[in-house]
Amino acid sequence: MEALWTSAVAVVGTLLGGVVTHVLQGRAARQSELFTRGESLRQERIAAYSSFAAAVEDFRRVQADRWYRKQEDPDGEPYVVASAEAHRLRAAARQALYRVKLLAGDHGLVDAGEHALQCTRDVSNALDPEQRGQLDDAAKAAIEQFVELAAQRILPDATRTTGTPS
Numbered sequence: 001m002e003a004l005w006t007s008a009v010a011v012v013g014t015l016l017g018g019v020v021t022h023v024l025q026g027r028a029a030r031q032s033e034l035f036t037r038g039e040s041l042r043q044e045r046i047a048a049y050s051s052f053a054a055a056v057e058d059f060r061r062v063q064a065d066r067w068y069r070k071q072e073d074p075d076g077e078p079y080v081v082a083s084a085e086a087h088r089l090r091a092a093a094r095q096a097l098y099r100v101k102l103l104a105g106d107h108g109l110v111d112a113g114e115h116a117l118q119c120t121r122d123v124s125n126a127l128d129p130e131q132r133g134q135l136d137d138a139a140k141a142a143i144e145q146f147v148e149l150a151a152q153r154i155l156p157d158a159t160r161t162t163g164t165p166s
Contacts, residue, residue, distance in 0.1 A: 097113050115146075
């Protein structure tokens with residue numbers, strides 16, 4: 001009879017061990033999947049946010065060039081070329097902003113992106129060199145604000161509060 005109990009305890013122990021292992025492995029697999037998804041989304045956000053910042057910075061640069069070409073000769077070929085390039089880069093920046101909107105899930109960040117785009121768009125409408133400089137500075141500041149907000153959304157909490165990687 002003792003051998004029977006020993007065998008029963010061994011079988012129950014083996015089954016219990018298998019069940020516990022299955023539960024723990026399932027939990028570990030779900031945690032791993034969640035981590036992988038989160039990291040993938042984080043990497044996509046980094047790519048989208050940096051692409052938008054680069055696109056709007058390129059647009060800002062060409063808006064200044066467009067303004068200068070307009071001052072030289074509003075009917076000249078250099079102005080027409082600069083204007084066409086500005087329209088192309090504005091479209092590229094809008095496309096990058098759409099990607100930010102799809103990935104951000106954060107109205108504050110999207111609003112900051114739209115503000116940066118609008119400030120950049122205004123640069124070529126300046127009436128004089130002083131106003132162009134002010135509008136260009138405002139566009140730079142808006143782009144910086146977007147980048148700072150984006151960094152807060154994608155960096156780990158420890159990095160944000162201490163300024164050092166965790």
